[in-house]
Amino acid sequence: MSKLERKKMILVTGASGFVGSKIMEVCRDVVASPSLRNASQEQIKRIIDASGADTIVHTAAISDTGICQENPEASYEANVQIPVYLAKAAEGRKLICFSSDQVYNGLEDDGPYTEDKADPANVYGKHKLEMEERVLDICPDAVMLRAEWMYDYYLKKSNFFMNMINAKGSVAFSSGQYRGITYVKEVAQNLEKVITLPGGVYNFGSETTKSMYEVAKQFIEDMGLSIQLEDAPPRHNLWMDCSKARQYGISFSEVSEGLCKCARDNEAAFRL
Numbered sequence: 242m243s244k245l246e247r248k249k250m251i252l253v254t255g256a257s258g259f260v261g262s263k264i265m266e267v268c269r270d271v272v273a274s275p276s277l278r279n280a281s282q283e284q285i286k287r288i289i290d291a292s293g294a295d296t297i298v299h300t301a302a303i304s305d306t307g308i309c310q311e312n313p314e315a316s317y318e319a320n321v322q323i324p325v326y327l328a329k330a331a332e333g334r335k336l337i338c339f340s341s342d343q344v345y346n347g348l349e350d351d352g353p354y355t356e357d358k359a360d361p362a363n364v365y366g367k368h369k370l371e372m373e374e375r376v377l378d379i380c381p382d383a384v385m386l387r388a389e390w391m392y393d394y395y396l397k398k399s400n401f402f403m404n405m406i407n408a409k410g411s412v413a414f415s416s417g418q419y420r421g422i423t424y425v426k427e428v429a430q431n432l433e434k435v436i437t438l439p440g441g442v443y444n445f446g447s448e449t450t451k452s453m454y455e456v457a458k459q460f461i462e463d464m465g466l467s468i469q470l471e472d473a474p475p476r477h478n479l480w481m482d483c484s485k486a487r488q489y490g491i492s493f494s495e496v497s498e499g500l501c502k503c504a505r506d507n508e509a510a511f512r513l
Contacts, residue, residue, distance in 0.1 A: 252296070253274060256273030263428065316365060325379065328383060329379060336382075337435055342389050345361075345481070356443065391423045411468060434489065448481070
């Protein structure tokens with residue numbers, strides 16, 4: 242096969258994780274990276290070179306905010322140092338890194354937030370913001386995706402969808418908090434368009450004008466669930482304006498529509 246005919250391959254880090262495994266399932270021409278935990282710059286360069294990939298999608302991270310707060314050194318290595326190593330080793334390959342809506346949790350206004358301002362208030366958010374800045378300094382063509390809380394029918398990890406389906410008695414969400422939550426399948430389905438994005442930072446996920454309480458209420462009603470909904474104390478908004486990515490054809494279902502889509506996709510699994 243000539244160079245012109247060669248398939249363009251995508252190297253996925255964190256391929257066994259929540260986001261990475263969905264990308265491996267949905268997307269074509271993907272190859273899984275071995276674990277990058279404690280990897281050196283030289284080891285990462287060898288992994289990238291051996292993969293034959295044209296694009297690197299970095300999903301691996303320590304994303305539990307509590308763990309990051311308790312172990313800032315481990316968070317820094319996973320969430321800043323490894324992506325910087327990837328950027329240095331990319332050498333002209335397209336690099337896509339998953340960041341987080343947590344970069345907005347220290348802002349004083351209520352949102353929705355655009356990409357031009359950020360003020361993280363926890364270790365995880367601070368490290369993600371530093372990662373964005375350092376990677377883009379090395380690779381201006383890299384794409385940073387500020388991702389939302391993602392969900393799926395996924396028994397091994399707590400997420401909005403499974404919390405609602407498996408709730409015993411009651412759940413609590415705040416009528417004073419606004420944020421997007423995203424069906425992870427739609428994240429993977431958007432990857433082909435993400436690869437063509439110009440370098441920079443993008444808010445990435447579903448949007449809504451409803452509070453978390455209103456989203457939960459509608460989902461309970463739409464699914465006919467026997468769950469009592471309580472109004473939780475307000476929390477800081479993580480409410481993003483995703484219009485920048487939308488200009489390039491990146492589209493997601495509205496939050497409530499995405500939840501119903503996930504339910505339909507997994508109807509047999511939980512026997513609605």
